Structures are given as structure tokens and as C-alpha cells.
Amino acid sequence: MIKLITGLALSLTISLSAAYANVEENSQAPLRIVALAPHIVEMLYDIGAGDNIVATVEYANHPEAAKAIPRIGGHHGISIERLVALKPDLVLFWQGGNKAQDLEKMRQLGLNVKLSQPKALEDVAKELKMLGELTGHQLQALKVANQFTNKLQSIRQLYQNKQQYSVFYQLWSTPLMTVNEDSWINQLITSCNATNVFSQSPTKTPQVSIENVIVANPDVIVIPDAHSTSPQPKVGWEKWQQVTAVKRQRIIRVNGDNMHRFSPKMLSGLADMCRQIDKFR
Amino acid sequence: MNKLSPVIALVSLILLSGLSILSALAFGAADINLLQTLGALRLSGSEPFVEQIIWQLRMPRTLLAFIAGGGLAVAGLMLQTVTRNPLADPYLFGISSGAAVGVVLFVAFSGAGIFHVAQLSLSVAAFIGSLVAMALLLAVSGTAVAKQVESMLLAGVALSFLFSAITSVTLYWSDPQAISAVLFWTMGSFSRAQWPHLVLPGILLVTVLLSILCLRRQFTALLLGDESAITLGVNVRRFRLLMLLLSSLLTASLVSVCGGIGFVGLMIPHVVRFFISQAQPLTPVLVCLLGGLFMVWVDVLSRLLLANQELPVGIITGLFGSLFFLGLMYMRQHRYQE
Structure with missing residues (x-):
């Protein structure tokens, strides 16, 4: 009995330290992102995090480089098995575009899922900043977000007094x-x-x-x-x-x-x- | 339940249909009252705007609704009679799912831009789809009289599943825009109606009605069963194929312009049978009129229920039609028990 407990404790320690080592290793390796919507892919490239995308969905065709990213699904659903196999550090889920059941499943599987849920036009800037925080590209994200807000404002101002x-x-x-x-x-x-x-x-x-x-x-x-x-x-x-x-x-x-x-x-x-x-x- | 006299039913249905078509013309998004409508119809002293709306939008639409309702109901009656299956309708034989495949494939692959010239191209695609379905059905359904009905029904159901699968798999790879266009199409609508759309279904409906009336002896004989019909000198196999062919052509021509509209073909013949005994020679005409009448009002509802937008016709026929039919069945059941 004692032998058994010792054995269990030992194996637990080993597996724990192995897991710890894994985390250590990951923090040095580049972030692995799965972006589940074309607009998320575009924004990630805009803020300079495009190279971290390991998988995306169909129709993510912009910029040109995005076309080479492997696809793991579309609006009809996502292959959860392939998603898990990719061992992503971050999954960006489009609330309202992707299937809700998929989100539940991903959370059950313990994946790090963050939501993109743009509603108003101004939210594009917010989303850019959020992606910047998540990927460590805060500066570039802030720059692009400000550009976006300024351009939107200038378009609105240009026409606001017109018929x-x-x-x-x-x-x-x-x-x-x-x-x-x-x-x-x-x-x-x-x-x-x-x-x-x-x-x-x-x-x-x-x-x-x-x-x-x-x-x-x-x-x-x-x-x-x-x-x-x-x-x-x-x-x-x-x-x-x-x-x-x-x-x-x-x-x-x-x-x-x-x-x-x-x-x-x-x-x-x-x-x-x-x-x-x-x-x- | 006492059955109605077919002649009284015929006269009242004709009157009701005429009145319904007239008053249906006065309903719509633009504010046009019945007087203005009548003025536009006589082409005397009404605004050109009213005239244009009545003649180019509401008239073809209302007539198409009438023809579609009548045509689908008659097709249902024919199929129910020749297969002696109360569940038979154009949908059961894969004809409408064939049309849906035509539309879906067209929407999904017309990127080449050869066909995108007119709205009619969608109808042509649907028509071809139905014809393919019909040809397959005729090829598969057996030659032996004894098993013809059975193999027709089974082949029809199998074809329906096959076509739904093809539709699904194509939609699976299409973009959301195409999916919603196809979805709306499958729910049915008369809002795209134009005068040229009326020609083919109209001619086919008249042809089919006339041929059933001419062949009413064979038609009624089949109600008694294959053996009796053969004894009466009917070439059952050929007659059944002819009826299937005619009803399929009619359905195909309608589905291709209106999209998928369920219920009418299945239920209207049963409603008529509630009130009129089955072997009447006038039954096909009554079924046609009642189907048309029903559809005209369904279309009015589809224009009116939501402010400033349309509700697809298929939803209304499914919802109101089924409830009405269930109510009718319930009432009849009650009377028998008393």
C-alpha cells in the first residue's frame, strides 16, 4: 500500500514538473494563435501579430500572406480536434459569427478562448487594442487603432453638414x-x-x-x-x-x-x- | 357530414376566387384603395403610378399566387389519386428538391458570369433540376403494374434525400450570402412575379385540367384500385406515368418561379374531400379553385403581416394551413363521436 502511494506521489511530482517545464518552454516560444474569423486575421496582421497565426477559417483571404494559413473550418463549424492538436496558446472566437456550441466545447477543453464581439464601428479600435494586449503588440495596435478612429471621424465630419x-x-x-x-x-x-x-x-x-x-x-x-x-x-x-x-x-x-x-x-x-x-x- | 352539391360549390368558389383576386389587388405596401384599384383595372382616369403598381407588380403576383395554389393542389390530387396514397404530393416525389438543387448549384457556381443576366435564369435552373429529378424517377420506377406505386414512392423518397444531401453539401461550401438567398428561395415567394413567369405555369395548368377532365373515366377508375381499373379497360401503367409526367411538369414550372411552397398540394385535395364526395368529375376543378383562393390570401398575408417587408409564403402556408387542417380534422372527429 505504502509502495503504491509513494509510486503515485512520485509519478504526480514527475508529471507536474514536466507540465511546469512545458509552460516555461512555451513562454519563450512564439505565441500560437488560432483566429476564427477573417476580420480577426486582418487585424492581427495590421498590428504585426500575423505571423503568430497557426490556423484560421475559410474566407480569411486578406492580406495576401493570410491565404497560406491552414484552415480548420468555416461558418459551418470548426474542427475542434484539429484545433486542439495545434496546441494554441490563444483562440480568438467571433461571437455572433462562429458557432456557439464550438465555444462551449473549446472552454470545456480548457483552451484559452478570447472573444471578438464587434457591434459599433468604433469597436474596431477597441478590438485592435485588445488584440494588442493579448499578443504583446500594444504599441503597434494603439497606432493602428488611433489611425482607424481618426479616419472614421474625419469621414463622418466631412459629410455631417451635407444634405x-x-x-x-x-x-x-x-x-x-x-x-x-x-x-x-x-x-x-x-x-x-x-x-x-x-x-x-x-x-x-x-x-x-x-x-x-x-x-x-x-x-x-x-x-x-x-x-x-x-x-x-x-x-x-x-x-x-x-x-x-x-x-x-x-x-x-x-x-x-x-x-x-x-x-x-x-x-x-x-x-x-x-x-x-x-x-x- | 353532409356533402355539398358540387355545382353549388363550383359556383361559389368561382365567385369567391374572382372577388378575392380583385380585393387582393388592393392590398400592399403602397396606399391604394379599392376604388383606385378598380379605376386602374378599367384603365380609366387613374394615376399612372397606381396603374403601374397594379399592372406590373400586384396583378402578375396575385395571378401567379392563384395559378401556383391551383396548380400545386391539382398536382397533389393527381398524385394522390394515381398512387392511392393520401400522403402523396409533389414534394414526396423529389420534384421540388430537384428544383432546389438546380437553384443551389446555380447560385453557388454561377461565378463565371454567363447566366447572371436576368432573374429568369434562376427559374431555368430550377426547372432543369426538376426535370432531372423527374427523369430519374421515371427511369427508376418499375415497369410492372403490381409494384409501380410502391417503387415510385420509394424512389421519390430516396431522390428527395439524395437531392437534399446535394443541396446541403453545396451550401456547406458556399458563403453566407448565397446561403441566405437560397434559404429565402426555399421558403417561397411571389414577390419576384413578372408577366412572363405566368405563361408556362398557366398553359400547363389549363392543359393538365383539361386532360384530367377528358380522361375522367380512367381517373375515377383508378380510385377503385389497379385490378378494377384494368378490368374496366384502363392501361393503368401508362395512365399513371402520364399523370406523373403532367403533374411533375406543372410542379416544376411553379417551383421554378415561386420557390418551395409546401402544404397546398398535400392538404387542399383533402379539404375538398371533406366537403365533396370523391368520385365527382368536377373535383379537379374545385381543388384547383380552392388551392388558388387559399394561395391568393396567403400572399396577401405575406405582404401585410410585417410592416415594410415580406414574410416568405412557405412559412404562412405551413403555419396557417396546417393549423386550419388540424382544426378541420378535430371538428370532423368530434362530429363522428356525437
């Missing part, structure tokens, strides 16, 4: 879909000092009819094109001359890849949309 236009944001055409005020696209629209005609709709991405748009009578129609999907099938707006946007030929196309992603790059898409809307003023 306010109402906008129909045509997320997709078949069926016709748009966004309400809960979507961050709504914040992009208001940043150009424009209003979203469907901001008060009860669902986040409402399906609407041509008649709804005619009644809403937007001043401008904005059609986002994304590189990853085919171009939107045509609606045939030219038939509806009673809509101000159609009559005055104010239908613009914007870069959906930039606009629909929560990273500093979003501002280039925003600036472009605001500029195009402003041309009509």
Missing part, C-alpha cells in the same frame, strides 16, 4: 434583401450622413418587395458587389421612374468585400460609398 439622403441598401436582388438598424451596415450608411429607408424593419436582413422600395422612395440605391459571390441578378429598376434614385440615376455599386468585414479595411469601402453618394449632392 441628408435616404438610401436603399440592396444586399441581394433575388429575393430582394436589405438591412435594418441592427446591422452594422446601417452604421456605415449613417456615417455618410445618409439614412437607411428600412432601418425600422423588424428583422435584421428583411426580405422586401419592389413595391416596398417604391413606397420607401430612396434618394440613392446602393448595390454591394462581393468578389466571392457572383454579381447580383438585375432587378430592372429603370422601369420604376417614380423612385427618386431611379429618376435621378443615383444607383451606385460598392465593394461588398470591404464593407461587410469588421476590420480597418472597412473604412476604404466606407469612404468610397460616401464619396459616391456625395457626388449626387
